[in-house]
Amino acid sequence: MTLSCVALGLDHRHIFGMTENMKKAGVSCTGYWTQGNPSSLSGFTKRFPDIPRLDGLKDALNCGADLALISAIPSERADLSIQAMQHGMDVMTDKPGCTTLDQLDQIRKAVSDTGRIWSVNFSERFETPVSTKATELVAAGAIGKVVQTIGLGPHRLNRATRPSWFFQRDRYGGILTDIASHQIDQFLHYSGSDTAEIVHAFVANHANPANPGLQDFGEINLRSANASGYIRVDWYTPDALPNWGDGRLTILGTEGYIELRKYVDVGGAEGTDHLILVNADTCKKVHAADAGLPYFSRLAEDIQNRTDTAMEQAHCFTVMDLALRAQEMAETQ
Incomplete structure (x- = not known):
């Protein structure tokens, strides 16, 4: 089974590593959509000249890809993730995966309702x-x-x-x-x-x-x-x-x-x-530069096998929950 991905939002340069590493894991990229012309767009097209720009978000959501790679403006990542899952795609999003606790609750519900994977690429x-x-x-x-x-x-x-x-x-x-x-x-x-x-x-x-x-x-x-x-x-x-x-x-x-x-x-x-x-x-x-980056190949295997080896879904939710609650604590005390 050959997997494919689509890029949704190119507002942060982290989309470069996300795309490149999934390609190395054997996942082809069928296209990308982004709002306007963010500064990272030229770098993306230079690195991946063979990946076409899709006409609109609707086309990207209905392209039949297995995985959505999301690096939009942080406050917009949750909505794109939910839409992608509702269209049958698993999701790898740039960090932060969302910016409010309400968004995180909506993502949890989407994962539960759709059975899709929501993974945040903690690149560090x-x-x-x-x-x-x-x-x-x-x-x-x-x-x-x-x-x-x-x-x-x-x-x-x-x-x-x-x-x-x-x-x-x-x-x-x-x-x-x-x-x-x-x-x-x-x-x-x-x-x-x-x-x-x-x-x-x-x-x-x-x-x-x-x-x-x-x-x-x-x-x-x-x-x-x-x-x-x-x-x-x-x-x-x-x-x-x-x-x-x-x-x-x-x-x-x-x-x-x-x-x-x-x-x-x-x-x-x-x-x-x-x-x-x-x-x-x-x-x-x-x-240790030759120690490898197993997250990406494991995520590809998880998509194929419906397993949870790249990063446990519960861990991903907990990280974002703690980050959002720490942010709230820091701003209200």
Whole structure:
């Protein structure tokens, strides 16, 4: 069985990786639809010149594809996801998968009613081979029982290239809903937690007073039955850094620790996907760029077999629920 996908909304560059990785997993892309001409459109057509633009959303929804790839404006992703599921498609959406708790409730109902898969591409885990390697090491007991994670998600603002919706709170969803959903996903995944309590949540605009709708700093403290987690996200990446952000994750276990330097190793080795492992027998840095990205092929298999191996549906719902509730807590306390 050959699977096909359609892209709905090209408002964020994450659609590039979503499309490319599904193509590598053997899924063909039959076309794309997007509202207007977002800034990422030219990059998409350059990378995928063979993918045609469809005349309208109705045509895209009725194209017969198995999977919808959604990277529209964040506040519009829930409605597109629901429409796609109602038209018989499974869904992979860019994060955040939705921007309100009401939207999440509607998505839950659509999944229940249609039996389709709703998957959020948490790319800071699913598109970094070093995260795959860390998963293998944690599962093998390399650092004992995981008791804490520290997730850092700094990003470059790139003000000049940002669309207007990027600075509008109701459209992008807030910094914790958006960026911190990555780190919540990683906390639950590596600690083996089904859910967590939000102990503390905070957002601020420290450096961009001309854009009051932008939150440029956020933090969360989480606690589950077996672990705790700290998350910090921001839009402060300095110009001298060679990429968009020095994203890191530290996983603390009872018998050692792992640090992921995903995108850059400042002052160290070149390239990406650097892993530090320290335990009773090992103290070394591992280059993990060849560890693979199993999420995409597993999702393709889940679509074919109606299984739940790429990411459990309950996990996906829980991540977004926690991100939205942390955002709400930070803005109302």
